[in-house]
Amino acid sequence: xxxxxxxxxxxxxxxxxxxxxxxxxxxxxxxxxxxxxxxxxxxxxxxxxxxxxxxxxxxxxxxxxxxxxxxxxxxxxxxxxxxxxxxxxxxxxxxxxxxxxxxxxxxxxxxxxxxxxxxxxxxxxxxxxxxxxxxxxxxxxxxxxxxxxxxxxxxxxxxxxxxxxxxxxxxxxxxxxxxxxxxxxxxxxxxxxxxxxxxxxxxxxxxxxxxxxxxxxxxxxxxxxxxxxxxxxxxxxxxxxxxxxxxxxxxxxxxxxxxxxxxxxxxxxxxxxxxxxxxxxxxxxxxxxxxxxxxxxxxxx
Numbered sequence: 251x252x253x254x255x256x257x258x259x260x261x262x263x264x265x266x267x268x269x270x271x272x273x274x275x276x277x278x279x280x281x282x283x284x285x286x287x288x289x290x291x292x293x294x295x296x297x298x299x300x301x302x303x304x305x306x307x308x309x310x311x312x313x314x315x316x317x318x319x320x321x322x323x324x325x326x327x328x329x330x331x332x333x334x335x336x337x338x339x340x341x342x343x344x345x346x347x348x349x350x351x352x353x354x355x356x357x358x359x360x361x362x363x364x365x366x367x368x369x370x371x372x373x374x375x376x377x378x379x380x381x382x383x384x385x386x387x388x389x390x391x392x393x394x395x396x397x398x399x400x401x402x403x404x405x406x407x408x409x410x411x412x413x414x415x416x417x418x419x420x421x422x423x424x425x426x427x428x429x430x431x432x433x434x435x436x437x438x439x440x441x442x443x444x445x446x447x448x449x450x451x452x453x454x455x456x457x458x459x460x461x462x463x464x465x466x467x468x469x470x471x472x473x474x475x476x477x478x479x480x481x482x483x484x485x486x487x488x489x490x491x492x493x494x495x496x497x498x499x500x501x502x503x504x505x506x507x508x509x510x511x512x513x514x515x516x517x518x519x520x521x522x523x524x525x526x527x528x529x530x531x532x533x534x535x536x537x538x539x540x541x542x543x544x545x546x547x548x549x550x551x
Contacts, residue, residue, distance in 0.1 A: 253366050255347050258308075259320025265306040266368050271548035273300050273541065274319075274364035274372040274402070277311035280326070281335040281354030282515045283375065284530060285522075290330035292534050294323070296373070296541045303545030310363045312338055315350035319367045329354070337511050339392045357404065358396035361474065370463070370551060371403050373544035375537045376410040376440045377476065379418030381513065382500060389513065390421065397474045398425035403463050405544040407536040408478040411440040411489075412496055412517045415447055422476065423450065428466070430459060431478045432543060438480040441532045442489035449478065456543060460550035479543050485535035487528055495524040 258266075265272050275296060280289045297307040308320045311329055318325060329335065329352070336353030338346055343359045346352070355363060357377050364372050378391025397404065409418045415437060422429055431437060431449030439445035453459050463475055480486075499520035508516045521529050 256317045256319055256363065256366055258367055259318075259322070261306055262308045262320035262367070271305035271545065271551065272308050272369045272371070273305050273544045273548050274360055274369045275307055275309040275541070276355050276357060276360040276372070276374050277309060277329060278337055278354035278356050279375055279537065280311075280330050281332060282337050283518060284533065286330055288530060288534070290327055292537060293326055293330065295534075296537055299538055299541045300373075300545045303542055303549070305545035305548050307541075308364070308367070308369055310355050310360045312336075312343065312346045312351065312353045312355065314352060315347050317343070317347060317363050317366075319363060319369070337515075340396060341392065357393040358391075361396050361400045361402045361404065364402050365400050369402070371405070371544050371548040373405045373537070373541040375406065375533060375540065376408060377404065377406050378514065379409040379413040379415070380421055382412075382414045384414065384417065387509070389509075394418070394421050394425060394427070397422065397427045397476055399472065400474050401467065401472065402474045403459070403477065403547065404474060405477045405479055405540045405547065407440050407481050407540060408438040408445070409440070410514065411442065411445075411492055412500070412514065412521070415439060415445050419447060419450065425473070426471075427473060427476055428462070429476045429478060430462065432459070432480070434480055438478050439489055439492075440536065441481065441487045441492050441529060443480040443483060443486045444489060456546035457550045459547050463547075464551065477543070477547070479536075479540050481532060481536040482539055485532050487525065487532050495521050495529075498524060
């Protein structure tokens with residue numbers, strides 16, 4: 251693998267060279283996940299949380315064809331206001347590089363860039379997964395295959411609740427991806443702390459998660475790991491409440507014939523309207539919570 255298309259920021263480069271903890275952050279949450287200026291404020295706040303925990307944040311994006319690992323304040327603000335940013339996954343990150351485009355990196359693309367840079371821990375909101383109705387549409391996120399092949403530990407609030415969580419867990423099991431719930435026996439469901447599904451594995455400390463990840467590498471087991479971290483109790487929206495909003499949003503998406511990469515941002519935007527902004531506040535809280543845990547895991551590693 252070549253790193254000639256990567257621009258690693260000076261503080262991230264120095265941290266990697268000295269063995270200090272670094273946490274990667276994705277950027278589709280900035281370009282496609284939240285409206286401006288909430289996306290900009292959130293991104294700055296998450297980076298500050300990681301620094302407060304003694305780690306170095308590395309927000310990843312493609313800007314004018316360069317894979318940026320660690321953004322300046324100006325680059326982050328420009329990205330937050332970008333109107334035509336691509337949504338980049340494994341299939342098209344190299345296209346954006348070759349064509350000099352700008353885009354936000356999904357979980358899959360962020361994992362690729364983080365691994366190229368030598369970063370082992372990555373904090374996000376929720377991963378992509380198996381969309382409802384995938385038995386007809388075959389709509390399954392590339393995030394799942396990336397977790398199976400790229401050795402990066404991903405801290406999330408589980409799969410996005412708009413997805414089929416049960417099928418997502420089945421695919422991850424088939425791909426050999428360990429799913430570890432942090433401090434709970436139940437899989438969280440993004441905006442909600444619980445779902446109907448038991449967690450495959452449970453660990454209760456950042457140090458234990460770090461030891462598990464290290465043991466996989468020492469045994470020569472390829473691929474990454476998914477950590478499911480429940481949203482803080484005071485910020486959650488009850489699963490029963492969210493189910494009503496998700497069903498209404500999904501019905502509208504189906505009616506309008508939205509497909510492909512547009513499905514997730516369209517659903518999230520509609521749910522934001524239906525919840526009167528509550529889903530955005532919860533989304534921000536869970537991202538901050540994941541960043542804090544990811545920094546502690548990176549420190550333990």
